Amino acid sequence: TLRVFAAVDALRELDDDGLLDARLALTPNHRLQQELVAADGGFTVRAQTLELTDGLRFTVGVDRHTASLLPHLDGRRPLREALAAASTTFELEDAEREAFVPAAMPVVRRLLELGFLVVRED
Numbered sequence: 001t002l003r004v005f006a007a008v009d010a011l012r013e014l015d016d017d018g019l020l021d022a023r024l025a026l027t028p029n030h031r032l033q034q035e036l037v038a039a040d041g042g043f044t045v046r047a048q049t050l051e052l053t054d055g056l057r058f059t060v061g062v063d064r065h066t067a068s069l070l071p072h073l074d075g076r077r078p079l080r081e082a083l084a085a086a087s088t089t090f091e092l093e094d095a096e097r098e099a100f101v102p103a104a105m106p107v108v109r110r111l112l113e114l115g116f117l118v119v120r121e122d
Helices: 002-013 016-021 064-072 079-087 094-114
Strands: 023-026 030-039 042-052 059-061 074-078 117-120
Touching: 016 079, 016 094, 023 079, 042 064, 059 094, 064 074, 064 079, 064 094, 074 079, 074 117, 079 094, 094 117
Parallel strands: none
Antiparallel strands: 023 074, 023 117, 030 042, 042 059
């Protein structure tokens, strides 16, 4: 619960440039679940859910782009670098690549607000 209040305080102080410079880390108290469906000789992801495993135990659905970002949020590099690394996970058209960061910002803010992410100060 304290993590959520700390995140709300951090978000008040961070504009998008500040957030892009912040080192964010995924809380260790999480679980990413995938629902797969067999089709055409393989498996396709039908749904992905990110869940907090302690505290308020929030659950959110995540798309493939968000799921690809999560491993890059390790607190060692700024968000802008994590987003750049995640954007190479997919073959994106130029317009999609340009839209990747602006599209990710509200998602990152929401994950921080709910306590899935923490700002690393050290």
